[in-house]
Amino acid sequence: MFKKWISSFIVITILLWHFSLLNSLAASPINSSSRIEGMLVVDVSNSMKSSDPNNISSEAMKMFVDMASLKGDKIGAIAYADKVMREKALVSINSEQDKQDLKDFIDSVDKYTYTDLSAGVKEAVKVLDSSHEQGYYPLIVLLADGNNELDPKGSRTLDQANADLNQAVADAKAKGYPIYTIGLNANGKLNKDVLSNVASSTNGKFFEANSADQLPDILSEIFANHLKLKIVPVDEMVANGDFQDVKINVPNENVLEANISMISSQPVEVKLVDPSGKEVPIPSDQALLSQSRTYSMVKLTKPLQGDWTLKVKGVPQDKIDINLIFNYDLQLKMDPLSKQSYKSGDTVKINAYFEDNGTQLTDTAIYKSMKSKVLVKDLDNGKTEEVSLSAGDKGFSGQFKLGNSSSYEVNVKAEDNSFFRETAPQKITVQKKAAVPITKSKTDEDKPFPWLTAALIALGVLIMAVLLYFLVKKWKENNRGFSGQMVVEIKDEDTGERSNPQYRKLKGFKGKFQLHQLLGLNPEFAETNQIVFKPAAGDSLLIINQSNCTIEKSGRAIDAKKGQIIKRNDRLRIVLKQVNKSVYIEYIS
Numbered sequence: 001m002f003k004k005w006i007s008s009f010i011v012i013t014i015l016l017w018h019f020s021l022l023n024s025l026a027a028s029p030i031n032s033s034s035r036i037e038g039m040l041v042v043d044v045s046n047s048m049k050s051s052d053p054n055n056i057s058s059e060a061m062k063m064f065v066d067m068a069s070l071k072g073d074k075i076g077a078i079a080y081a082d083k084v085m086r087e088k089a090l091v092s093i094n095s096e097q098d099k100q101d102l103k104d105f106i107d108s109v110d111k112y113t114y115t116d117l118s119a120g121v122k123e124a125v126k127v128l129d130s131s132h133e134q135g136y137y138p139l140i141v142l143l144a145d146g147n148n149e150l151d152p153k154g155s156r157t158l159d160q161a162n163a164d165l166n167q168a169v170a171d172a173k174a175k176g177y178p179i180y181t182i183g184l185n186a187n188g189k190l191n192k193d194v195l196s197n198v199a200s201s202t203n204g205k206f207f208e209a210n211s212a213d214q215l216p217d218i219l220s221e222i223f224a225n226h227l228k229l230k231i232v233p234v235d236e237m238v239a240n241g242d243f244q245d246v247k248i249n250v251p252n253e254n255v256l257e258a259n260i261s262m263i264s265s266q267p268v269e270v271k272l273v274d275p276s277g278k279e280v281p282i283p284s285d286q287a288l289l290s291q292s293r294t295y296s297m298v299k300l301t302k303p304l305q306g307d308w309t310l311k312v313k314g315v316p317q318d319k320i321d322i323n324l325i326f327n328y329d330l331q332l333k334m335d336p337l338s339k340q341s342y343k344s345g346d347t348v349k350i351n352a353y354f355e356d357n358g359t360q361l362t363d364t365a366i367y368k369s370m371k372s373k374v375l376v377k378d379l380d381n382g383k384t385e386e387v388s389l390s391a392g393d394k395g396f397s398g399q400f401k402l403g404n405s406s407s408y409e410v411n412v413k414a415e416d417n418s419f420f421r422e423t424a425p426q427k428i429t430v431q432k433k434a435a436v437p438i439t440k441s442k443t444d445e446d447k448p449f450p451w452l453t454a455a456l457i458a459l460g461v462l463i464m465a466v467l468l469y470f471l472v473k474k475w476k477e478n479n480r481g482f483s484g485q486m487v488v489e490i491k492d493e494d495t496g497e498r499s500n501p502q503y504r505k506l507k508g509f510k511g512k513f514q515l516h517q518l519l520g521l522n523p524e525f526a527e528t529n530q531i532v533f534k535p536a537a538g539d540s541l542l543i544i545n546q547s548n549c550t551i552e553k554s555g556r557a558i559d560a561k562k563g564q565i566i567k568r569n570d571r572l573r574i575v576l577k578q579v580n581k582s583v584y585i586e587y588i589s
Contacts, residue, residue, distance in 0.1 A: 037074045037090060037136045039124040040064060040106075043144035045081040045115035051145035052184040059294050060143055060182060060215050062103045066290040066297045067219060067259050068093050069327055074136065075102055076127055080120035081112035082151060087123065089521045090131045092508075096288055103292075115149045116156070117194070118164035121179070125171050130517055133508055140172065140179040141222065142198065146191030165194075169201050178204035180222045185210055215263070215295070223325060232324040234260070239314025243271065246322055248308040250275075250300075251416070252366050254356060257327040258300040266315035268296050275306030330354045330361065332421035334412050341429050344404045350374045352412040352423060353395030364393045372396040372414040379427075380405040406430050480535045482506035484568065487586040488518055494580050511535075515574065519583070527578050533566075541566040541587060550575040 040061045048057070061077065068075055076090040088105045091098055124140045132138055148161050172179055179202040181195040190208065199206040207218045235246045250258060262268055272280045272287055282289050288299045298310070314320050335351040342348065352372065354361040372389040389398035389412065396414060411425040484506055490499040504518050516522075516529035530547035545551055545560035552573040558564055566572070566587050574583040 035069070035071070035073050035136045037128060037132060037138040038064065038068070038076070039090070039127055039138075039140045040075065040077045041120040041124045041140060041142045041144075042077070042079055042106075042109070043081070043115060043117070043120065044079040044085060044109050044111055045149065046111055046113050047115060047145060047147060047149060047189075048184070049111060050187040051147075051189060052143075053186050054211070056184060056209055056211070056215070057143040057182075058106050058109075059292055060209070060219065061106050061141075062292050063215055063261070063295055063297070064141060064219055064222075065093075065099050065102045065106075066292075066299070067223060067261075067325065068099070069257055070094060070096075070288075070299070070301065071256070071329075074131070074133075076131075077102060077105060078120055078123050078127070079109040080116070080123065082114035082116040082149075082154075082156075083119050084123045084523070085109070085112055087127075087521050087523065089127060089517065096283075096290075099290070114151045115147060116161050116164075117144060117146065117148055118161050118168055120144075121165060121172070121198070122168040125168055125175070125177060127521065128177055129175070130513070131508065133510075138175075138177050139204070139222070140177055140202075142179055142181045142195070143184060144181070144195065145184050145189060146181075146194040147189065165198075169198055173202045178202050180204040181206045182218060183208045217323075232326070234322040234324050236319065236321050237312070239264075239266075239268070239312070239316055239318045239320055241313070241316040243269070243311040243313045246310040246312055248310050248324060250303045250305050250308060250326075251369065252363065253305045254328055254330055254354075254361070254363070254366060255303055255305075255326050256301070256329050258303050259325045259327070260298040260300070260310060261323050261325070262296045262298075262312065263294060263321040263323075264296070264314055264318055265294065266318045267291065268320060269313040270296065270298060271311035272298065272300075273309040273311070275304050275308060330356055330421060332412060332414055332423050333360075334410075334423040334426065337410075337426055337428065341431050342402055343431050344402055346402050347399050348402060348410070348428065349397070349399045350389065350410070350412065351395060351397050352389070352414070354414075354421070360394070362394050367391040367393070367395060370414045370416045372412060374398060374400065374410055374412050376400055377409040377425075378403065378405045379407040379409055402428070402430060404430075479510045482509050482513075482533075482535055482541075483539055484587060484589050486518055487588060489584040490519075491582045491584065492580070493582060515583070515585075518585070524579060525576065525581075525583070527576060528574070528583070531574065534563075536565055539568065543572075548577045550577075 042057045042061060065075055070093060073093045074090040075093060077088040078084060079086040086105070086109050088102060091102060093099060121140070121142065128138050128140070148158060150156050150158065150161060169179070179198050181199045181204065183190045183192060183195045183206065185208055192206070192208070196206040205221070209215065209218060234248065237244060237246070248258070248260060262270070270282060270289065272282055274280050280287050282298065286301055290297045290299070312320060312322070331354065333353055333355050338349065354366070368391050370391065372391065373386045374389055375384055375386055377384045387398060387400045389396040396412065402408065407430060408428040409425045410428060412423045414421055486504045486506060488502045488504055491497070512532050512534045514529045515531040515533070516525060519525045519528060527547050527549060530545070531549060532544045532546070534542045534544070536542040542563045543551070543560050543566050544563045551558050551560050552575065553570065568587055568589060571584065571586040574585070576582065
């Protein structure tokens with residue numbers, strides 16, 4: 001009887017854990033859209049004047065910004081020398097003005113004296129930690145020559161800098177932040193080993209760049225790795241001073257955006273004609289134009305399927321390299337396998353299909369235009385076999401036979417010349433022969449029941465259940481969301497001048513956020529990183545002040561060291577101590 005009670009207790013406890021986890025996960029829906037959170041990190045030390053004399057790093061960062069989707073990609077930028085010199089927090093890209101603000105920031109960065117690579121990487125990880133949202137794919141793009149040069153008058157050593165870099169890289173790997181490194185090597189002093197190690201350690205990739213015309217391939221590969229896109233070479237032409245026609249084919253109606261990049265040493269003029277023969281104004285809601293010193297980019301939003309004509313006019317004899325990148329919001333899904341467990345020699349049937357915003361795609365043309373295969377990885381020996389799938393009206397299908405290994409992992413990959421997608425892997429367990437039952441001897445049966453062992457097991461299970469309960473509770477607190485927005489104004493107490501009100505939406509934060517984040521992580525207001533906001537009951541906020549700043553409400557100072565509740569339409573004044581300025585905030589719907 002006691003044996004049954006112990007067994008029932010263990011089963012019930014495990015079920016309680018299971019449902020607790022399921023409920024906590026169900027409370028946080030995952031956004032399925034393919035959006036990026038990209039931190040651009042650039043070395044702005046004095047050495048870059050020789051390793052990057054043509055300022056390729058700025059062109060690369062601006063091109064990355066221009067390639068970002070206008071549907072909510074988030075981009076931030078960090079300029080570092082021996083410490084973080086300038087910083088732009090993650091900005092949600094929803095308009096051309098958002099992009100222009102980022103590019104203006106990139107152009108405004110100066111050069112400084114010394115270099116400490118760890119400063120930039122560590123700060124990028126910190127920013128992603130504070131702003132990462134589910135449904136976004138985080139990444140770091142690091143542009144540097146890989147060399148450290150510390151202030152000889154300072155106390156910091158190269159060993160300390162290297163240890164900090166290793167720790168920052170380890171943190172990025174643990175949190176799933178791949179680092180793509182672009183090595184700038186105009187003077188031949190590039191430290192490839194350092195940048196290659198940073199990239200490979202975080203599942204990123206290292207690239208070497210000596211000239212601006214290498215950037216489209218590099219940035220396209222970064223986007224390809226991250227959003228599963230491909231670069232489509234279109235044309236390489238020599239300008240003759242007149243408009244020259246270039247054909248651009250949009251393969252299907254599922255293209256969200258098409259980025260047409262034109263790399264040239266001289267400015268170009270462009271016109272655009274849609275498949276019906278109608279000229280599309282540039283700029284317009286459908287076609288946006290971005291231009292920089294070494295490139296021009298046309299972004300088409302929801303372009304019509306068919307052949308477009310790009311008319312390009314350049315300076316005579318100037319070489320113009322034209323490439324195309326499509327952006328799709330399609331996800332490849334694989335049906336659950338029909339069995340949980342198989343036997344050696346069994347046939348496994350595979351069905352996969354695309355989803356567009358959660359709806360299964362039934363576009364025969366797109367399936368027929370793609371190559372698809374199932375990747376079967378033998379988990380016993382690590383080898384992977386590829387089996388081609390057939391395209392039908394509603395997806396891809398096929399089958400393969402299992403070998404004699406104990407377990408496999410399968411996923412489907414589909415690709416054409418402009419993008420590819422892969423499904424999440426599914427595991428297959430192969431049944432082994434049933435073991436011969438062991439007959440207990442009489443002496444085993446005569447042994448007394450191990451009461452002490454059973455009691456210790458029950459106690460251990462109970463302790464683990466309680467611990468898991470508190471861990472889940474803490475996880476929910478750390479991931480609780482915010483609503484509403486904060487109006488932020490800054491007053492210079494010396495001149496009396498006020499900044500324009502800035503409206504900061506709070507829904508992107510989880511668990512807590514700092515006032516410093518609302519202020520764009522501006523180093524001038526670093527003292528506000530000790531002023532923290534947490535969600536409270538009834539759509540209110542809890543403000544906790546561990547800084548030396550004074551917080552006033554309705555003209556009176558309030559003590560918020562242990563927390564004060566802020567309700568909708570409450571207005572606060574934060575008096576800074578390190579600069580003679582005040583920050584006014586108002587919590588609104």
